[in-house]
Amino acid sequence: MRWWGRCLGTAVRHAALEQARKRLALVLVLFFVPLWLTLAYQVLPSDPVRFFLRAADQRVALGANTVSQLSGGLHSLALIVGFMMFLAASRSAEFDHRMVLAGYPRICLLLARSTVLLLTAALTASYATAWVCFFYRPERLDVMAAAFMVGALTYGGVGILLAALLRSELAGMFAVIMLSFIDLTLQNPVANPSADSPLLKWLPAYGAMQSSVSAVDLTHTPWRHLLLGLCWSAGLTAAGLAAFTARTSRRTITQRLLGGRATRPRARQIALRLLHPVRTYVYRQAGIHDTTVITGYEICRRLMHRSGPVEAALTKLLPGRLRPLFWAMYGYGRHIDDLSDTQHLDRQERVERVSRFSELLEADLRAGHSEDPLRAAFVHAVWTWDLPSDGVTALNAVYRQDAKGQSAITTWDDWYTYWRTLTFPFGVRRLMALLTTPGLAFTPDDAQALRVWTDALNLIDVLRDLREDAAEGFVKLPAAVLDEHDVSPEALAHGRADGRYADMVHAMTAKARQWLAQAATAGAQHPPMAAALQTVIDLHLLELDRIDRKPHALLQRRSRANPVRFHLTLARGRLRTARAWHRHTQTTATTPATIHLPHPAEGHHDTARTTPPLPPVPHPSGVQPPQLPAHLVPRHVALIMDGNGRWATHRGQPRTAGHKAGQLAVRDVIYGALEIGLPHLSLYSLSSENWARPAAEIQAILRLVRDGLVMETEEVWRRDVQLRWSGLPEGLPPDLVHALRETEHLTRHRTGLTVNMCINYGGHSEITQAARELARQVAAGTIQPDDITPRHLAAHLHHPDLPDVDLLIRTGGEQRTSNFLPWQSTYAELVFLDTLWPDTDRTHLWQAIDTYTRRDRRFGTTPSPPTNPDEQALTG
Structure with a gap:
């Protein structure tokens, strides 16, 4: 019994010290309570307000300022005590859970929490009552103090209960504010003429409000209403402590709810649903x-x-x-x-x-x-x-x-290599694709901005963990920075600031601010993510402000921004982001999925219908295509255009020059396809994996593609050429997507050569998208899994009407297919050329087709007898 008493004393002492450390709450008690009581009494008029007081069972008349002062006093106590108990129960849950696992009596923790609640309510109620006496002398001072204490106890129980349901401190504060505001505003006859409605007796602070008002002029004790308030406070406190018990031992409470026969995974799942419904919804979503x-x-x-x-x-x-x-x-x-x-x-x-x-x-x-x-x-x-x-x-x-x-990190180059390996190992581009929805897109500039943001994030994290990393023997700043400011890792490990330590910290925060300013430009075409990123940047800036003000504090503990400003900034950012998503959802809900193309303006004509197509431009050497029977010409040729970068590098030029030269090769090959009578030509212009290349190179490629789509200037579209586009719009600039769709639309009637331009294309992604569509049909019950055939999957590819690839050509000397049309190329003949793409022209296409005509395509059957003994199969 003595040991149990010591445990209880220790628990009460720790709980009381925990409340005493809440400096903000103490400031609110000392200054907010008298400020509210003074303003309510002095600002509002003293005109009498008549209302029916059920605690006295009669109509009474009190000054408007007096009634509002009592309501405001109860409201201030509800806010302060409720939020204090919410913070105490929320922050100590993990510690109390460990105490219970260590054998500490749970009843001691519960009694300690209850004792601190009683103590806090009594002290704050006495303080508020003393301030009321500063303005007038109530008839029943004891009743008023009891009423204030009952109101404080009631919302203290609310705070403990909310701590088990909410994890965010901002959410807890908001919930306490709104509950107390609605409760006490409805009971104030100055604000609500129907404050004597019998429905209001079900509100938590009803008994406290009735008792406090009756204590002003009446001499009797409203036992019934005080008891009602005590029942509310006892019930809410008991519910809060029960939830607090559940938070300190979820496994125990789950086993009690489910019984001994419940399996552990099932218990975990039900516990999550019972205790964390919001995260359960996230998992279901x-x-x-x-x-x-x-x-x-x-x-x-x-x-x-x-x-x-x-x-x-x-x-x-x-x-x-x-x-x-x-x-x-x-x-x-x-x-x-x-x-x-x-x-x-x-x-x-x-x-x-x-x-x-x-x-x-x-x-x-x-x-x-x-x-x-x-x-x-x-x-x-x-x-x-x-x-x-x-x-x-x-x-x-x-x-x-x-x-x-x-x-070891010696220079900034080492720092970039180290941290960029650790940050987002799956690639920024993939994350951007996951965050892209119809109507919202990212650009290559956004990818670079997000990489710069990750650099700033990592630098701030290094500053947070400066002493901890130094104690572990690895300061994750460039050694050149430490040397420049004469700062030794050994001093940092012992919490000492030598050399020009403060200058070093300020230089790092300035660098982080510069990176954050660069990152703030991201999301021009994606308003929700722009709002989210700006919020994160604002939170980083709050951290940097704190570090700049107290650089030496980093050597004592991890730096934290001001919690009030931090959570207010986060709340505003969440609201902005939610509004941006809501606006986007409304826009996409009212906009048809198809892209509306502009009608040709006056004077603009559809070249496919009004002007006969021009013949292909002849080859400069005058060479003519080989004369092949129509049945030997492949129906579909796919081209992997490799070697642009190497072509430019060999000539001492930037890689972008190689892509520009490659565009001339594209034009000549298209002319050659027209001359030989090829029906379909697929060009691998930009793969979904190419986004990992430098942003400048990607921009150059996209610019060349966009320029090549202009009907008025690109001479290819004056020929009998129809454009098809394979690929995903996610990540592409919206103007490029629009240009592709428009050129597809304007060339839809052409019947000569179909050019399938593969931009932002990946074979795995195409097949995955088709599989997802089939999975949706299976889930909807429109098709049975056993009925699915390859034709079903092929029907959901980008262009199901395109024939399978007969001939796949790759230039540049490499011998792989690089995720290009894997489904369509299962039986394609392969030809690999050593020629770099910018050096390729139509003659190389004709030679590859000639090689194709000499192949014996068996499609899994036995070889056919040769028609000519001298004929040999050529390999590319």
């Missing part, structure tokens, strides 16, 4: 139902919140369906970083743990599933969102180097 995977995502989410406040806020600005993806990425990176930095293990053990985790993860990625929850979530994210996993191997190698203590 993302189509995640496996309990092991959900457990892994929850682990990753907590690890991401540990990374920093901005990282935790980032996911709140994203669509709900993508939040688990970011949880998995950040959680995986944080987990393997922790493995490489575990200080209680020696270096060899850290290397072995990182290597073992990396090997298991790579095996799970190949298998598509995992038994470990964290790895299961990561594998699920990679498979579900079709993430390229190539960067995982490089990322794991960097963390192995960290574990060995062999990582």
